[in-house]
Amino acid sequence: MTPRQDAPANPRRRPAREALLAAAARRFYADGLAGTGIDSITAEAGVAKKSLYNNFSSKADLVTAYLHARHEEWLELYRAREEGASAPADRVLAVFDAYADHAGFAYERGFRGCGLLNAAAELPAGDPGREAVRRHKEEVEALLAGHVTGLLPQSPERAASLARHLAFLLEGSMARAGLEGDDACLREARRIAAGLIGDL
Amino acid sequence: MTPRQDAPANPRRRPAREALLAAAARRFYADGLAGTGIDSITAEAGVAKKSLYNNFSSKADLVTAYLHARHEEWLELYRAREEGASAPADRVLAVFDAYADHAGFAYERGFRGCGLLNAAAELPAGDPGREAVRRHKEEVEALLAGHVTGLLPQSPERAASLARHLAFLLEGSMARAGLEGDDACLREARRIAAGLIGDL
DNA sequence: CGCGGTAGGTAGACTGGCCTACCTACTTAC
DNA sequence: GTAAGTAGGTAGGCCAGTCTACCTACCGCG
Missing domain, CATH: 1.10.10.60 (Homeodomain-like)
Structure with a gap:
């Protein structure tokens, strides 16, 4: 219609x-x-x-739309990277690659880390926008958890712990990359992640 | 005088x-x-x-003083935790404990993650305050690197990589803890770190 | 001991600028 | 004709920063 x-x-x-x-x-x-x-x-x-x-309806509404668009944009990048990654280990690394792509977008001029995390840093503790960012990060972790479970089907709690480990690694390297102004941290985090899931 | x-x-x-x-x-x-x-x-x-x-002299000057004070405050917390931690592994975990203490400070009402990282998120790409936060994070990583070198004296590059790994873990868990609003992420990161340096 | 100068505090008005949000009036595509 | 765009003005509020005017603790000195 x-x-x-x-x-x-x-x-x-x-x-x-x-x-x-x-x-x-x-x-x-x-x-x-x-x-x-x-x-x-x-x-x-x-x-x-x-x-x-x-x-x-307001600037706050525009901010909400911005956060949503940024979430969708990341999903798009991840889907593009996921194609051709069939093994669970490759899918885990595809998440890291999607983060690097996300960085590359803004990298040309003034890379400042994860836009969603930066936005959340400005929002007060109970703000709906902040909750949206939290849900985004939890979604990324859930994605990782799904792939890791494929690697460790015998022990779900070890898989959950590894997924958290990878999620923290991802988030921390993105934060540091933003401060440093380049994506070297992201590349290193990907290498570390590959090591973590490599010796399973 | x-x-x-x-x-x-x-x-x-x-x-x-x-x-x-x-x-x-x-x-x-x-x-x-x-x-x-x-x-x-x-x-x-x-x-x-x-x-x-x-x-x-200005609000920017007050912001600079705030960033410096927060850096000093963290150092203080770390020094308090470092006392009584003699083994390198314990000193690594003391850094994680200091982060948790830092979180606990603001935890009572509206915990929002690392104040330095949040402040940096608001500052433009080349800002001196942003550089100060970068230096702070590099200092924390250097601290970790020093302790890890004590654990891996035979291979400096493995030690450097592990220090980065721990730094990313620390940073990422703090960011996630801020979004979640509690310090559960920090406690889990400490556990993961203990596992990483435990099986050396 | 008393006295006055100074340093650093108080309250609050004020300027100039930027902010959000709304508004009028005009224009164009369908 | 209508829906949705354009340009640009305006109201009312908050912002950083400056200013005046007054007050009080401390210090040195006669």
């Missing part, structure tokens, strides 16, 4: 929502949530302020 | 600087750097705004 199933070819009638989301993603990632003003987003998107409030 | 070597007993003449630093630490940790206003800090410190600018 959606009247517009394909993107309109006319540039005059381009969907403002996507331009806004793309611009918001760049500004939020680079300057932080609180450090980014509405005007700078609309200016970068080349869009009127009214269009922002036509598509989003 | 300092004319006042002991704290003045008179409450009228209490040092505003310390009250400001303590209040800033609470507000910055709970609400973020950009999310915290000058007025809320002076109000919580029970101090005039003038006193803030008597003691600090």
Whole structure:
């Protein structure tokens, strides 16, 4: 029932929502949530302020959409890496590769680590956005746990512990990579992970 | 040559600087750097705004002092844990315990992970404060590397790799603990670390 | 001992700028 | 004609930082 199933070819009638989301993603990632003003987003998107409030009810709503889009984007990267990784060990490493891809996206200019974690750092303790980031990280860990269970079918609790271990490794290396400004930490974490699941 | 070597007993003449630093630490940790206003800090410190600018040249200067104080605070916690830990393995675990202590400080109300990492998440890519956080994390890793070298004197590169491994584990578990809102992740990371250095 | 200067505190007004959010008025695609 | 875009203004609030005006503890000195 959606009247517009394909993107309109006319540039005059381009969907403002996507331009806004793309611009918001760049500004939020680079300057932080609180450090980014509405005007700078609309200016970068080349869009009127009214269009922002036509598509989003508030800045907080735009932040929510940003977090959701970033989650989806990561899933996309992971799915791309998962193709061709059939063995459980390769699927574990595919998660690490997806993280590196995610880093590579922003790497060209001012890599600052995981956008979701950075956003969560700005949100107060009980904030729904913070909960969304928590769920994302738990989902990534669950993904790892699924693959690790394939490697250790005989002992589920050892598998769960290893999955946590890998998840911490992944998260910590991403945080450090953001501070260092390059993805060397991520490559090293992948190597360490390969060692952990290699000698099973 | 300092004319006042002991704290003045008179409450009228209490040092505003310390009250400001303590209040800033609470507000910055709970609400973020950009999310915290000058007025809320002076109000919580029970101090005039003038006193803030008597003691600090700007809000950025106060942020710098906050980051430095947090670094020193962690060092203090680590030193307390290091006493009585003579074996290298125990010293490695003392670092993990110091992190848990650090978490416990803020745990009572609204634990939000590592204050230094959260602050760095708000700072732009080349910011001096961000560099300070990077140096702090590198210092922690160097500490771990020193202890691990005591465990693996025969192979320095394996020791360096293990130190990184432990550093990532530490950082990642702290990040996850902040999202989850409790220190269960930290306790699990300590257990995993003990396993890593136990079977050497 | 008393007295005045100084250093560092208090309260609060104020400026200029940026923030979110809403608004009007016009334009264009379907 | 309508829906959705454009440009840009405006209201009202919060921000950092400065300023005036006053107050009080301490110190040296006569």
